[in-house]
Amino acid sequence: MRRALAVLAAVVTVGISHGAPAAEISISCGAVGQELALCREGAEAWAKQSGHTVNIVSTPNSATERLALYQQLLAAKAPDIDVFQIDVIWPGILAKHFVDLKSHLGADEVAAHFQPIIENNTVADRLVAVPWFTDAGVLYYRTDLLDKHGASPPTTWQELTETAQKVQDAERAAGNDKMWGFVWQGRAYEGLTCDALEWIDSAGGGTIVDADGKITINNPAAIAAIDLAASWVGTITPKGVLNYQEEEARGVFQSGNAVFMRNWPYAWSLGNSADSPVKGKIGVVALPKGGADGKNTGALGGWQLAVSRYSPNAEAAIDLVRYLTSAEEQKRRAIQGSYNPTISSLYQDPEVLDANPFFGNLYDTFVNAVARPSRVTGTKYNQVSNEFYNAVHSVLSGKEDAASSLADLERTLTRISRRGKW
């Protein structure tokens, strides 16, 4: 409050004397490490160019904690943060607190970004956030192990199951008894929603709730996909996966104890770091299809930038967002930090591809990534996701079969949604 008043006072006095007020903009991006460094460099470059000053506020790395903090601030209409970095699933939850950016950005500027993400960030015809970088689930595999056992990267989940089993058995027979076929994120949390959505969507089983708000989860393709995944636990996947997040999965894979891993692109540069036991033995492909007539898919992740309605310096804040999401800035971030751009043309940029060879092969995955149903479910999304991952988790841990679990889930979601009206 005091700070806001001070800023206001400063703006007023400067405004009177100079006419062009210099504002102090607070942006929340990352915490420490490379993410923060990249954000700081970008924001400072903008500050230099525009004459404003920027303040970087670090927020919790855990997405749920960050969301809770944002909500606390926004519900109090606090002017302390002007620009928010938000997760791809939050536009529906936080929409009302953000400025509509559509009129502030030119139409071609908007069109340069991936269409699905722009759609995702548009709530009730208001563009509440500009895409900053994207993310999609991909399949990592051990090139050396597949070569050794004469297998090729799988194109369907069924094929993955067989290959994983074959390689795991052979490696264990050769004395490598810690070897597992496939690791992924199975803890009852948002990550499992992403993983399970990929299995279901790749088999044509929909996205839990469709764009019109209809609950579609209880269908044969979805049931078969979840049942297949449940069959992995204890065979090609360690039982502990039921409490794995991204880092636990990476730990197993990077220490050389897994053939396949589902993860986000961040694991690439870490897996190839100097001290990694699997350095140079990693391949990345799109996630398999669910059956021969399925499709390659990957859950859409990534982060957007939004401007708070309670910002006393909205104009300057919008300008900062435009600067940070521009093609030049996204290119710099892609080259220095492997952050996937949201601007299509950058995937043909030779410098970007030079730094990240797999960007080119996976372009289709990134552009066609499947969004979680957060826009249509709005503030109820977290509840939907919670019900979904708990339902899937109970199948994976063998407490229920997929058919009855998904039927229950359908009933629960119908109740939560007030019969599909949301």
Next chain:
Amino acid sequence: MRIPWSKIAFYVVVAVIVLYTVFPFYYAILSSLKSGSALFNVDYFPFNASIDNYISVFREQPFGRNILNSVVVAVLTVVASLFLAVTAAYALGRIRFRGRTPLLFTILGVSMFPQVAVLSGMFELIRGLGLYNSLLGLVLSYMIFTLPFTVWVLTTFMRDLPVELEEAAIVDGATPWVIITKVFMPLMGPALVTTGLLAFIAAWNEFLFALTFTLSNEMRTVPVAIALITGASQHELPWGNIMAASVIVTVPLIVLVLIFQRRIVSGLTAGAVKG
């Protein structure tokens, strides 16, 4: 040969206790000396130890400042809650008046709400008082969990002090304030040090309020700073750094205990006075 055997058994018990409490901390130290992929291997002794993690903790954020903040907040919290609690405990423990038992229960009731439930009300309060993003705001909000605890514990101890001392003081014409400060406080040494230490640690470790009521890195306390340490990218967990930071913040507490332990023992002499 009876004595050596029981002595040996005693030291075995001591060893087991120390192993149980210290080993995870030892493991944290081990982990803090590792980097990169080595973290994914189980080792029981430090191989290739490096202090890189310790350096980067201080380089990448104002960690020294965070430690200072924590110290200031915890000390102020302890001083304020002990001051308020000692006087209150005298009233509750030594003076009989109407409504004392309901009052004790009301005070206890305060610590029966989940912290997350009072969070948003507390947030409004802190903002309303203009204490957002300040250390004083944290000290004030920490009273909600330190006060009930310190009041109750000190009341219990205060109640059991011998009545003769107070009687003698009253005969000498001492005011209640003098009785508290001159007669009881010296006897309360162990209880004061113990409750103070527990309140200190509670304030030192608090996370949820500290995260919500501060915004800038310069105002954050240690647990928040540690929780906000991230790897180079979103999902990467910088295990080594987190462990290094934890070791750094645990050491002052150990020093604190070593300094105050004489006071903890001084109860023996207090007992002698009593007897």
Next chain:
Amino acid sequence: MTTASERLGPPGPGRAAAQLGKPEVSDLTRARVRSAWLFLTPMLLILALVAGWPLLRTIWFGFTDATLDNLESYELIGLENYIFLVQDPTWWRAVWNTVWFTLVSVSLETILGMAIALTLNAHFRGRGLMRAAVLIPWAIPTIVSAKMWGWMYHDQFGLINDLLMRIGILSEPLAWTADPDLAMWAVIMVDVWKTTPFMTLLILAGLQMLPQDCYESAKVDGVHPVKVFFKVTLPLIRPALMVAVIFRALDSLRIFDLIYVLTSNSEDTMTMSIYARQQLVDFQDVGFGSAASTLLFLIIATATVIYVTAGRLRLDGGR
């Protein structure tokens, strides 16, 4: 309970002070009661300030349909939240988990804390260092120790599986935090490790404030140490022990961060606080979450009253 003071002391000249409880109201008594309120006022004012508003607000929201992003316009919906809540099996599961967790972990902590406190109360070389060592788990921030144990529990590269397999107790790694049958025990283990020092310190403070004379007479009489413990020590430190147990129980009935970090929202280990937080924060449902918090408060309050009554904990000081 027999305290040192009751056994001691001929009726001295300061009779008035000893008769404070008597109905006749002397000037001294009045003055003392006045000063009692004077002493209580600052503490009560601060407590009313920091606790009054947030708590009343929570209770109030429990009767409304407020949501986190809209705390200004809401409707009173009476008991609807509560009716929904008591019909939710997940809630009752959370209640049961919490009660079970509290019973087991507080019992273990009390026994262990007592054992460690008795050890520390003895005179031996290196006692100071051991006192510091014992406090370490309590001194590590919960967030960190939960993450640390999560790492040690890891089924593939966790230390615990490695250790148990080296010793030969396990033949294959267990998924400590993922297996529904093990997860609660894994959480209890960490809680016991983390909060036993709290018990130890409070019991130790109680032990150290005990009069030495009865021990000496017991020693002279040659009473067996175990008998001394049950006949002398335990009754004497009971008030301190009871208070320590109350606060540990209150804390563990509200346990949140440890479980949240170790197993997040998994229903196998979901406690009342985690349930309330999920409704309040994840699902934005401030009304429902507040109702859950209030019910949690009522459950804890009832348990406390039962405990205090059954334990015959005397709040009136006994004189």
